[in-house]
Amino acid sequence: MELNTADATTLLLAEGDSFFHVPTLEEFFPAPILFEGTFFEFNRIQLVRLVIMAAVLIFMCVVASRARLVPGRVQSSVELLIDFVDKQIVVNTLGEKDGKRFAPWLIMIFFLILTMNLGFMVPGLNMSGTAVIGIPLLLALATFVIYVVSGIREHGVGGYLRNQTMPPGVPGIMYVLLVPIELLQVLVVRWASLTIRLLANMVGGHLIIAVLIGLTHALVISLNWLMAVSPFAIALSLGVFAFKIFVAALQAFIFTILSAVYIQMAIADEH
Template sequence: MLAVVLVFMCIVASRAKLVPGRVQSVVELVIDFVNNSIIANTLGLKDGKRFAPMLITMFVFILVMNLTGVVPGLNLAGTSVIGLPLLLALWTFVTYVGAGIRKHGVLGYLRAETMPPGIPWPIYILLIPIELLQVVVIRWASLTIRLLANMVAGHMMIVVFIGMTHALLFSGDWIIAISPFAGVMAIGIYGFEIFVAALQAFIFTMLTAVYIQLATSDEH
């Protein structure tokens, strides 16, 4: 799927025209959606332009790998195997930590993340370890688990309802009459999985942009 997307994007880019055709319009629609709905609203124009290549690539990659779960012959989302969500989450972690250190320096970044202003000093004793754990572990771990769990759950639901339809259809009893209802549910879950695939790509990319914004902002 990665090779297919790379070849497809290269072909579209090489044939790009001022007045886009249907295929180019679809690609530009996806790029504009990420730019306007995620990047511009979260990072603004200056930082948004800087991180746009990463965020657009991330969105398209996650979307395509999520949709492999509903492609006949593949039947398993690439992101339902922990390696891909973990790799993407670590990419996010390295990016926002690197951006924060570049903006504030090492000590300045740690201070900005773990010591928000306006809090009584004794509270920092509890707050600093919690905030540090969130920056170092919780953010990328939650990104990994959220994406993985959603795609695994969707795959399992499709398998369960298709298996139920098959079992009822060949049961050889009056219960065979229920099989069409299970089949309809399987088709419904199939459509819902497409929606979840797009939604999870959006959420993952949006959270990545938010974490970058938190790391590079002057005040929290």
């Protein structure tokens, strides 16, 4: 018996989650796999991170061990990506001299974030390693420590704080307002914005893909007129999937270039 529009709508409302499971933030806090209830509790998100890190380390070691003067396709691709980060981010932001000091850290975080972001593409894992706050927060705080320590080494504690909180050319009375605002920015806002920007993009992207794929599946198994919509939902899911790959690379680029900018601001004489 065929359903009309009103009947189909009523059925969808009545079935609720049996028709379509709406993903929630609980997706990012899966049940423990090992050591449940202990300090060493291990879940699927941690498994994603370990698998990605192991894969990247093995891949890089294999590429390095087989490096040739005339590179092959794989070596050329890796070298091209490293050269892009080095030239377009590190050198363009910090210059040749300072760029050499910070290039290892900046290149490392670019590759780490990029590969963690692309974790949602791995069958069976289906989750970005940066979709939970741990990795974004750890990298943001490490960057915070690096630029603060670098600034203090370059200018001393007083010189660094003065350089960061008292921009030149401002009327003296304005420092009453500027100093606490700039100090808050240096100590909190920068690393917090790095964390939230990366985390929010990965969480949002995962939820959108989960909704679209889940809706497509629900439309197919509904066995009614709504199946006609499923090809459009599939096409939209594939489009969002491709867009998330772009966002994964873009967020790695943004995190890295902002980290380079913060380091440059810390070691520069003026900003």
